[in-house]
Amino acid sequence: MSVHFEERSGVVPCKTPWGSWYQTMEEVFIEVNVPHGTSAKEVRCHLGSRDIELRVKGQEIFKGKLFDTTVSDEATWTLEDKCLIRIILMKTNREAGNCWSSLLEGEYCANAWVQDQMQRKLTLERFQRENPGFDFSGAEISGNFAGGGPDFSSLQK
Numbered sequence: 001m002s003v004h005f006e007e008r009s010g011v012v013p014c015k016t017p018w019g020s021w022y023q024t025m026e027e028v029f030i031e032v033n034v035p036h037g038t039s040a041k042e043v044r045c046h047l048g049s050r051d052i053e054l055r056v057k058g059q060e061i062f063k064g065k066l067f068d069t070t071v072s073d074e075a076t077w078t079l080e081d082k083c084l085i086r087i088i089l090m091k092t093n094r095e096a097g098n099c100w101s102s103l104l105e106g107e108y109c110a111n112a113w114v115q116d117q118m119q120r121k122l123t124l125e126r127f128q129r130e131n132p133g134f135d136f137s138g139a140e141i142s143g144n145f146a147g148g149g150p151d152f153s154s155l156q157k
Contacts, residue, residue, distance in 0.1 A: 012117040014103070014110040018061050019084075021103045023118060025125050026094045028070070030087040030103065032061055040079050047075035047089065052104070054085070064104035068093060096126035 011029075013020040019032040034043075034056050044055040049072040053063040066089070074090040091098060099119045102109035110118060120141050128136045 012114060012121050014108065014114050014118075016103075016108045021108065023091075023100055023122070025096055025098075025122055025129075026091055028089040028091060028100060028103070030085075030089070032056075032085040032087070034079075034083055034085055036083045038079065038082050043077070043079060043085060045077045045085070045087065047077065047087065048072050049092070052087075052089075054087070056085070062104065062107070064107055067100040067102050067105060068098065096122045098122075 011022045013022045013031075019030070021028060021030045023029065032054065038056060042057045044053075046053040047070075048066075049069050051063075051065050054061040054077075069092040071090040071092055075088065077085060077087045079085055099115070099122050100110075101115050123141055124136045124139055127139075128134070
């Protein structure tokens, strides 16, 4: 369901010196620009449940402790067109309130506006899941959306 929602609503990227990262309720996506002509043999990528390291042509791109835990055996990386590395991490906590404020602890932090937009997007994604058949991809949200938005679970349907 996330893929359909993302295709219609776009993404909220957090720009970094090496590319960008963005998230859904379930996943964290990392896109790293590398020199054109890079081969997979020149990429060293470690994807742990709590840590990550990426080296290209012997140079460290990033290394550190992730903001939150991931399912390491579901993580993947690909090299696309010999110029873009795409890493996909599966979040352990897949609730709308689990909006990462940075990729690594203390590094690659989303500024206040980007963090706000990310949280709004995850809240709308949660509403989409709770209300299949309704299209929230172009919706705007205001008010209390931090922490995943208001809880309507106690309301009768």
